[in-house]
Every structure is written in structure tokens, then in C-alpha cells.
Amino acid sequence: MMHKNIVVVGASRGIGRELVLNLAQNPNHTVFAIARFSKGTSQYADMPNVHTFALDLAGSDVRSQITSMFSKIKNVDVLINNAGTLVNKPFLELTREDFQESYQVNIIGVMETVQAFVPKMIENGGHIVNISSVGGFQGSVKFAGLTAYSTSKAALVSFTELFAEEYKDTKIKTNCLCLGSVQTQMLEEAFPGLQAPLSAEKMAEYIADFSLNAHQWMHGTVIPVSLTTP
Numbered sequence: 269m270m271h272k273n274i275v276v277v278g279a280s281r282g283i284g285r286e287l288v289l290n291l292a293q294n295p296n297h298t299v300f301a302i303a304r305f306s307k308g309t310s311q312y313a314d315m316p317n318v319h320t321f322a323l324d325l326a327g328s329d330v331r332s333q334i335t336s337m338f339s340k341i342k343n344v345d346v347l348i349n350n351a352g353t354l355v356n357k358p359f360l361e362l363t364r365e366d367f368q369e370s371y372q373v374n375i376i377g378v379m380e381t382v383q384a385f386v387p388k389m390i391e392n393g394g395h396i397v398n399i400s401s402v403g404g405f406q407g408s409v410k411f412a413g414l415t416a417y418s419t420s421k422a423a424l425v426s427f428t429e430l431f432a433e434e435y436k437d438t439k440i441k442t443n444c445l446c447l448g449s450v451q452t453q454m455l456e457e458a459f460p461g462l463q464a465p466l467s468a469e470k471m472a473e474y475i476a477d478f479s480l481n482a483h484q485w486m487h488g489t490v491i492p493v494s495l496t497t498p
């Protein structure tokens with residue numbers, strides 16, 4: 269099996285952490301784990317094929333920071349934009365900072381990340397997987413309190429389609445997964461007591477397989493991945 273360089277953004281906990289654990293099981297994979305890692309990067313210290321980079325997607329110069337972090341890496345095969353932040357507040361209580369943080373992490377930081385990785389994918393090809401939410405999927409059920417979050421996730425859906433169009437004649441493929449609820453700290457903090465039908469490990473199993481394979485069949489697609497209806 270071919271060696272693959274795989275980048276997981278939002279890799280310190282939840283679905284992102286399970287993605288790193290899943291993908292790093294294969295010794296042919298080198299996994300680059302990116303997050304703020306406020307509690308330190310030691311969680312992957314005993315995994316030789318995992319490299320950690322601390323980065324704040326809400327900070328300045330995301331593109332240039334990533335470019336310098338990856339200056340020695342020539343090709344990236346898979347980029348999973350999984351980082352996200354969620355604020356759950358009634359619409360009139362949302363502050364400018366809430367909007368800015370949601371948009372910076374969930375869409376602006378993602379676009380800047382993609383800008384940094386395009387040069388690493390353009391020659392040999394690659395798969396960019398954006399992790400959105402069912403709340404950002406047109407026509408899906410919507411949740412009160414999630415205006416800042418879900419509108420930023422809807423922008424991520426739109427970005428996927430726009431990038432796919434602009435890069436359709438290249439070897440870079442991109443797709444977007446709109447997740448339903450998954451039992452993680454994000455969900456527990458936003459909706460205490462809510463029981464999700466999927467664990468982070470189970471969701472990561474699907475995303476890992478999709479990220480490694482789906483680009484052979486699809487480009488620019490937006491797919492809801494949810495056990496709940498509609």
C-alpha cells in the first residue's frame with residue numbers, strides 16, 4: 269500500500285482525535301495532527317507516525333503559519349478540515365465576538381488552511397474533506413440557538429462547491445460531510461444531557477474511510493451523515 273501524508277485539523281479531542289487514532293493504525297500513513305492543543309501535544313507522543321502542530325484557526329496568518337510548519341513536506345494526500353467551534357445562544361444574545369469566532373474557526377480559517385495546502389496537492393492530487401453539520405445543509409432540520417454556528421457551517425458547504433468548481437480540472441478533489449449528532453465534548457457542552465446515536469469513534473471510522481477513498485468517485489459533493497431524520 270502507498271504511503272500517505274494525512275492532515276487532520278481539530279485533532280486534539282472528539283471526532284478529530286478518533287480520526288488520528290484510526291488513521292495512524294496504518295504504518296503507511298503519516299498523520300499530521302493540528303489543533304490549539306491547550307493541554308499540550310503529549311497525547312500522541314507514543315505514536316511515531318503522528319506529528320502534532322499547535323495552531324489557532326482564529327489567530328492571524330493561518331495560511332503563512334501552516335506554510336512554514338509544512339515547509340519540509342512536499343506532498344499532502346488527504347486534508348480533513350474537522351476543527352469547529354459551536355456557540356448555542358438565543359439570536360438576540362449573540363455578540364459580534366460570537367459571530368467572529370464562529371466564522372473565523374468554521375469557515376475563514378478553513379479557507380486559509382486550504383490555501384496553504386493547495387500547493388502540496390496540485391501536482392500529485394489530494395482529497396480535501398470539509399466537516400460541516402446537518403444544520404448547515406439546505407433543507408435540513410434547524411436548531412434554535414445555532415445561528416452563528418450553522419450559518420458558518422452553511423458557508424463551508426458553499427465553499428466546498430465553489431472550490432470544487434474552480435479546481436475541477438486539477439487532481440485535487442474535495443467533498444463535504446454534514447454530520448448529525450455525535451457524542452463528543454462539543455455536543456455535551458452545547459446540549460447537556462443529549463444522547464447522540466453515534467460515538468466519535470464510530471463517526472471517525474466512516475470519515476477516515478471516506479477521506480482515503482471517496483475522491484475516486486466524487487468531487488464537490490455535500491453529503492449528510494446522520495442517523496437521525498430528516
Ligand SMILES: NC(=O)c1ccc[n+]([C@@H]2O[C@H](COP(=O)([O-])OP(=O)(O)OC[C@H]3O[C@@H](n4cnc5c(N)ncnc54)[C@H](OP(=O)(O)O)[C@@H]3O)[C@@H](O)[C@H]2O)c1
Pocket residue numbers: 277278279280281282283284285302303304305306323324325326327349350351352353373399400401402446447448449450451452453454455464468
Ligand atoms: N459532535 C457533533 O454532534 C457534531 C455534529 C455536527 C458537526 N460536527 C462537527 O464535527 C467537527 C468535530 O466536532 P467534535 O464534536 O469532535 O468537536 P470537539 O470535541 O469540540 O473538537 C473540536 C476540535 O476542533 C479544535 N478547535 C476548536 N477551535 C479551534 C481553533 N480555534 N483552532 C484550532 N483548532 C480548534 C479543537 O481543538 P483545540 O481546542 O485543542 O484547539 C478540537 O480538536 C466540528 O467541525 C463540528 O462542528 C460535530
